Amino acid sequence: MKGLKTEEKIKLILQRREAMIKLCLSACVHCSLCAESCFKFHNHSKDPSYMPSYKALHSIGKIFRKKGKLKDEEFEEMKDLIWNKCVLCMRCYCPMGISIPLLIAAARAVCREKGYYRTYDVISKRIEKSKKVLTK
Amino acid sequence: MVKAKLKPLEEIFGMIRSYKKILTLSCGGCVSVCMAGGQREGMELTLELVEFFRQNRLDAEFTHYTMERQCNPEYLFDAEEIVREADCVISTACGAGVQYIAESHPSKPVFPALNTLFIGIDRDVGLYEERCRTCGDCKLGYTGGICPITRCSKSILNGPCGGTHFSDGSCEIDREIPCAWNDIFERLKSQGRLENILTVHPPSIWMDQAQRTMVQYGFEERYRKKE
Numbered sequence: 001m002k003g004l005k006t007e008e009k010i011k012l013i014l015q016r017r018e019a020m021i022k023l024c025l026s027a028c029v030h031c032s033l034c035a036e037s038c039f040k041f042h043n044h045s046k047d048p049s050y051m052p053s054y055k056a057l058h059s060i061g062k063i064f065r066k067k068g069k070l071k072d073e074e075f076e077e078m079k080d081l082i083w084n085k086c087v088l089c090m091r092c093y094c095p096m097g098i099s100i101p102l103l104i105a106a107a108r109a110v111c112r113e114k115g116y117y118r119t120y121d122v123i124s125k126r127i128e129k130s131k132k133v134l135t136k
Numbered sequence: 137m138v139k140a141k142l143k144p145l146e147e148i149f150g151m152i153r154s155y156k157k158i159l160t161l162s163c164g165g166c167v168s169v170c171m172a173g174g175q176r177e178g179m180e181l182t183l184e185l186v187e188f189f190r191q192n193r194l195d196a197e198f199t200h201y202t203m204e205r206q207c208n209p210e211y212l213f214d215a216e217e218i219v220r221e222a223d224c225v226i227s228t229a230c231g232a233g234v235q236y237i238a239e240s241h242p243s244k245p246v247f248p249a250l251n252t253l254f255i256g257i258d259r260d261v262g263l264y265e266e267r268c269r270t271c272g273d274c275k276l277g278y279t280g281g282i283c284p285i286t287r288c289s290k291s292i293l294n295g296p297c298g299g300t301h302f303s304d305g306s307c308e309i310d311r312e313i314p315c316a317w318n319d320i321f322e323r324l325k326s327q328g329r330l331e332n333i334l335t336v337h338p339p340s341i342w343m344d345q346a347q348r349t350m351v352q353y354g355f356e357e358r359y360r361k362k363e
Contacts, residue, residue: 105204
C-alpha cells in the first residue's frame, strides 16, 4: 500500500473484501438474532442502533454502497457506531453465518485510512456525565 | 486490561537497523486503550524511526498499518499482504500479539516495540496500576479483594512477613508502599471476616512455570483430544 493515496488505499481495502461484503450484505435477513447475543444492545435498553446488523449495515454497508466516498461528518458519525457501540468481542451470533465483527473491522480499516479512529486520552462526554452522576 | 509501555527507541532501532522494508504494525486492542501501541502511537513511532534512520545515515522504507487485534486469527487477514511485502515487522501489540504474528508468518522477523507489563486498572488517563499477574490460582476470595501476589513486595501468601511498620502500615521495603497484608487484615476486620486469614490454606500451585492453555467452561467437549 506504500505510495498509494488515501482514496486508492480505501479502494484496495474494499476490493480485497468485496466478495465477503457483498455476500454478507445480501445474506442478512434482518432476523435480529444477532441483537440477542450482543451485550451492548442489552446494556443500552435494546436501543436498535446497538444491534450488530444495524452497526454493520450502517458502516461498511454505507461505505461499500458509496464506494468509500463519504463526507467527513459521515465518517465522524460512523466513528461512534463502530468504536463506541461495538467492542469487536465476536460474540454476536448470526444464523446465516455472517461474521459481523469482520464487517465492522473492515469499516474501521476504511475509517483509519481516513484518519478517523478512537483515541483514549480524551475523556468522552458520556464518561464525564456518568462520573458526575456517580459522585453526586 | 493488558498494560504495556514503548521500548526505548534505541533498542527498537538496534533490532531493525539492517532491514530495508520495515512495517510498523499497530494493534487496535488493549495496547491502544493504554495508549502504547494503537494507531496514533504506531504512526508516531514510525515517524520517530524514520528520523532515527536518517540521523544514522541509513536508508529504509517504512510502512504503517493498524490491525484491529493481533491476537485473533479472524483479523489476521487484514494485514496478510502488507506483512508479506515487508522485510521485517515491528509489532506494537502485547507479547501475545507479537508471538501470534510471528507464528503466522514464520519466515518473517517480528520484533516487539513494547514491553508488556501487567494486567491493571486505569487510575486516570495514562495512569495505570498493576492488579493481576495471572498466577492462575486466585486468592482474592479470602484476602478481602486485595491480591498478595501483586500488592505484597515479597508476593507472600501467608503474610504479614513481620516487616510491616505498625505506625503507618507501610512496607519495610519502602515507606511509600502500603503493606498489602496490613491492608488485607484491615479490610477483613472491617468486614468481620478475619477467619479467612486465620485459616491455613493449602500451598499454592505455581502454574506460571509452564505455558498455559485454557478451555472455557462449556467448551471442554469441543477441544477434547481424540484417542
